[in-house]
Amino acid sequence: AKPAMMDTSKWSTQEWVRFLEGMPATLSVDQLAELDAAYHFSGTANAEIAQRWYPLTVRSGYLAARPPMAKFLESIGRRKLVMPIYGALVATPDGLAFAKEVFARAKPGYHPITIGSVEQKLAEGTAKP
Numbered sequence: 001a002k003p004a005m006m007d008t009s010k011w012s013t014q015e016w017v018r019f020l021e022g023m024p025a026t027l028s029v030d031q032l033a034e035l036d037a038a039y040h041f042s043g044t045a046n047a048e049i050a051q052r053w054y055p056l057t058v059r060s061g062y063l064a065a066r067p068p069m070a071k072f073l074e075s076i077g078r079r080k081l082v083m084p085i086y087g088a089l090v091a092t093p094d095g096l097a098f099a100k101e102v103f104a105r106a107k108p109g110y111h112p113i114t115i116g117s118v119e120q121k122l123a124e125g126t127a128k129p
Contacts, residue, residue: 090125
């Protein structure tokens with residue numbers, strides 16, 4: 001079924017989380033664009049959804065999600081919410097460069113523990129061959 005054909009109007013955050021967690025590890029850019037057009041995941045104000053959506057977009061190479069992902073990472077300082085996204089980003093050289101750029105802007109708003117965790121993740125990313 002095409003995404004827009006499902007009635008999701010009464011879904012709770014937990015149902016959206018289950019929906020996203022049930023996705024394959026990667027999707028095509030077209031599939032992600034379709035999901036985004038139907039459900040407006042990129043730019044969502046719901047951090048539980050964002051922390052699951054953005055890593056999927058990173059793994060799948062859906063670059064259209066990057067600007068709202070950067071805004072999310074710059075506005076949310078909770079370690080639990082940002083680490084899955086940074087973890088996905090550091091897996092590729094391009095993602096790592098993007099993560100470093102965003103972190104440079106986001107760092108002043110982060111808790112020291114979050115800063116330490118992100119710095120460690122970024123260092124692990126650069127240590128890979």
